[in-house]
Amino acid sequence: MKSDNKETGLKANIKAIIAVSVCAAIIIGICAFDFIRSRTEYSCNDIAMNTVISIKLYGSDGQATAESVKSEIHDIEKNLLSRYEDGSDVNRINTSDGKAVAVSPEVASIISDAIDVCVDSNGVFDITVGKITELWGFGSDKQRVPSAEEIDTCLPFVGSKKLKLTDNTVQLGKNQAVDLGAVGKGAACDIVRTQLEQTKTDSAVISVGGSLLLFGKRDFSIGIVNPDNDRDYMGTLKISDTCVSTSGNYEQFFEQNGKKYHHILNASTGYPAESRLKSVTVVCKSGVISDALSTACYIMGYNDASLALLKKYDAEAVFITNDKIVRCTDGIKDSFELSDTSFIMS
Amino acid sequence: MIMKEKRNITRRVALVGVMGALALALSYLETLIPAFPGFPPGAKPGFSNIVTMFLASCSGVGDAFFVTLIKALFAGITRGFTAMLMSGAGGALSTAAACILLRSRKNSLGYIGIGIICAVCHNIGQLITACLISGTPSLIWGYGPLLLLFAVITGFITGTVLKVIMPYLGRITDIKK
Amino acid sequence: MKKLFRKNDLIVIAVILAAALVLLIPNLSKKQSLTATVYADGEIVKIINLDEVKESYTFSPKDGTEICVENGAIYFTSAVCRDKLCVKSGKLYKNGQTAACLPERIVISISSGENSPDMLTY
Numbered sequence: 094m095k096s097d098n099k100e101t102g103l104k105a106n107i108k109a110i111i112a113v114s115v116c117a118a119i120i121i122g123i124c125a126f127d128f129i130r131s132r133t134e135y136s137c138n139d140i141a142m143n144t145v146i147s148i149k150l151y152g153s154d155g156q157a158t159a160e161s162v163k164s165e166i167h168d169i170e171k172n173l174l175s176r177y178e179d180g181s182d183v184n185r186i187n188t189s190d191g192k193a194v195a196v197s198p199e200v201a202s203i204i205s206d207a208i209d210v211c212v213d214s215n216g217v218f219d220i221t222v223g224k225i226t227e228l229w230g231f232g233s234d235k236q237r238v239p240s241a242e243e244i245d246t247c248l249p250f251v252g253s254k255k256l257k258l259t260d261n262t263v264q265l266g267k268n269q270a271v272d273l274g275a276v277g278k279g280a281a282c283d284i285v286r287t288q289l290e291q292t293k294t295d296s297a298v299i300s301v302g303g304s305l306l307l308f309g310k311r312d313f314s315i316g317i318v319n320p321d322n323d324r325d326y327m328g329t330l331k332i333s334d335t336c337v338s339t340s341g342n343y344e345q346f347f348e349q350n351g352k353k354y355h356h357i358l359n360a361s362t363g364y365p366a367e368s369r370l371k372s373v374t375v376v377c378k379s380g381v382i383s384d385a386l387s388t389a390c391y392i393m394g395y396n397d398a399s400l401a402l403l404k405k406y407d408a409e410a411v412f413i414t415n416d417k418i419v420r421c422t423d424g425i426k427d428s429f430e431l432s433d434t435s436f437i438m439s
Numbered sequence: 440m441i442m443k444e445k446r447n448i449t450r451r452v453a454l455v456g457v458m459g460a461l462a463l464a465l466s467y468l469e470t471l472i473p474a475f476p477g478f479p480p481g482a483k484p485g486f487s488n489i490v491t492m493f494l495a496s497c498s499g500v501g502d503a504f505f506v507t508l509i510k511a512l513f514a515g516i517t518r519g520f521t522a523m524l525m526s527g528a529g530g531a532l533s534t535a536a537a538c539i540l541l542r543s544r545k546n547s548l549g550y551i552g553i554g555i556i557c558a559v560c561h562n563i564g565q566l567i568t569a570c571l572i573s574g575t576p577s578l579i580w581g582y583g584p585l586l587l588l589f590a591v592i593t594g595f596i597t598g599t600v601l602k603v604i605m606p607y608l609g610r611i612t613d614i615k616k
Numbered sequence: 617m618k619k620l621f622r623k624n625d626l627i628v629i630a631v632i633l634a635a636a637l638v639l640l641i642p643n644l645s646k647k648q649s650l651t652a653t654v655y656a657d658g659e660i661v662k663i664i665n666l667d668e669v670k671e672s673y674t675f676s677p678k679d680g681t682e683i684c685v686e687n688g689a690i691y692f693t694s695a696v697c698r699d700k701l702c703v704k705s706g707k708l709y710k711n712g713q714t715a716a717c718l719p720e721r722i723v724i725s726i727s728s729g730e731n732s733p734d735m736l737t738y
Contacts, residue, residue: 147735303738316733325660329733339737374737546618552625553618559632587636591629602620 139163142170142277144302151311152295165288166281166301173200174277176223186263186271187223193257193264201261203273203280203381210385211253211360213402218389219360223270224250228363231356236347238354244363251360275340278304279384282336286380296333303344304384305337319433320371320413327433330411330425336380340391341372341413359392368394369415376425377408386410395420454498459506462490463513466526470518484593485561489601491534492557493608496541507534521572529564536560550605554598558590652690652708654683655723666690666709666726677722690724692717 135155255266296309316326409425515523680696705715
């Protein structure tokens with residue numbers, strides 16, 4: 094009896110040891126593999142959409158994925174969003190002379206989402222502000238302050254309500270022009286996100302001219318550029334799996350007669366928005382929406398209306414006022430850390 | 440002979456059944472404890488491990504793993520797939536350790552040491568599962584030290600409790616341990 | 617019958633606590649690049665990655681003040697202030713060290729790259 098017990102005891106022990114060792118080996122093997130795979134980082138830069146593209150990928154096939162992301166962004170610019178390339182959806186819409194134009198589902202979805210924000214912003218943000226943007230000519234040699242008459246003539250052409258979007262066809266109102274500049278970079282982020290889901294990328298952070306895509310479960314530290322010194326950052330956000338967009342008066346502006354004119358136009362007045370803000374950074378899962386919201390909130394300023402707008406789209410934001418006061422929405426307060434003490438947290 | 444076997448089997452089934460229910464009850468009670476800040480959600484003291492440790496030492500290895508499986512399924516039904524994997528991995532490792540340590544004739548470790556090792560195994564299993572599921576191996580560095588410390592404390596408690604009630608439980612299974 | 621507590625149990629506890637401490641190490645000594653930030657009149661005029669400096673060089677954030685940059689260190693070499701405390705501060709080479717020329721309002725500050733963000737939004 095006693096020897097029986099000893100034997101079965103020993104057998105059980107050996108079985109248990111073998112089972113545990115196998116499990117442990119499997120688990121450690123999986124861990125090591127995953128650990129190494131996710132630590133592999135591939136970074137590169139590119140120029141597209143008239144801006145700098147920065148890519149940081151974590152996972153397998155980093156280089157191949159980065160190359161395909163770069164070419165995807167170039168394709169997006171060429172076929173969908175460029176105002177000047179013949180054949181791009183936006184170009185065809187703007188040269189349609191009021192006729193209905195068939196567009197790709199991506200552009201239809203971008204326009205639809207953007208118009209939602211246009212309407213919710215009561216028209217101060219509007220993607221059909223194209224004709225007035227042309228008058229100002231930001232970024233070109235012809236940049237100037239248009240006369241009041243020029244602006245008054247063009248204001249009636251602004252209004253997303255006059256744009257008809259049905260299925261995948263767009264029909265502009267008379268003399269209208271679409272300007273997707275405010276949402277183009279965010280749109281690229283959304284498209285790249287779908288692209289990355291098909292790859293072996295664990296996580297990634299991609300900057301399309303300052304509009305960011307955060308992909309995967311990894312937390313990233315995102316620096317908000319100091320509006321007064323664009324080589325440095327004034328604070329960081331610790332976030333993951335979302336999109337980030339910033340609109341500020343320091344990005345594109347010119348001076349005429351001692352006054353600064355920045356490129357974020359209030360679509361209802363035709364003039365650069367005067368909202369006493371230096372910049373707004375919006376965090377929202379959708380790239381198009383975060384882009385649109387950052388522009389809309391910049392134009393609207395820091396008030397109940399913009400806060401309600403953000404809440405409606407489940408977005409968070411960091412506002413920086415002209416007085417260097419930083420205001421965060423509730424959902425992002427804990428993720429933001431100020432690093433430049435010349436700014437004041439509110 | 441046959442009668443004795445039948446009675447033993449019946450006893451065993453009854454024992455496992457009661458122990459299983461006890462383990463589930465303890466598991467459930469633990470979920471009522473609010474999550475401690477700084478600990479990953481789902482890392483609980485593991486008092487239900489007292490049951491598996493008892494079964495590992497006084498009953499069969501199979502019985503101990505059976506209850507572990509039931510605990511995992513219960514976690515899966517009540518708290519979701521992730522909870523099931525965490526409970527399963529932690530429980531499997533912990534029960535395996537208990538089987539090895541409690542069934543060995545050597546007396547090199549006291550109940551406290553064994554309890555601690557089982558608790559550590561349980562937490563390691565949970566931690567590794569959490570890392571794999573969330574895809575962030577950095578959890579090891581983040582929660583590792585804390586969980587190990589926690590395991591020392593809970594292992595101490597479960598080991599002590601087991602030692603205290605062992606004489607009484609031993610009577611149920613007619614085994615002097 | 618097994619006992620409640622044996623000497624080996626203490627070994628077990630010690631091993632586990634040691635393991636816990638070992639896991640804390642990566643958290644403390646992450647590899648960071650040494651960065652020096654030079655401020656003049658409260659504004660950043662230069663950010664230098666000291667680890668990447670190949671040849672020493674000097675520059676003047678303001679007339680009369682000279683700062684020398686070498687691999688892994690940065691320091692004032694000359695200043696117009698009266699007490700020359702800035703120059704006397706010597707070489708800066710560690711995280712957190714600072715040297716300042718108060719009358720000229722020039723500050724050199726060292727930070728490790730640990731806090732640099734993964735990406736900037738603008």
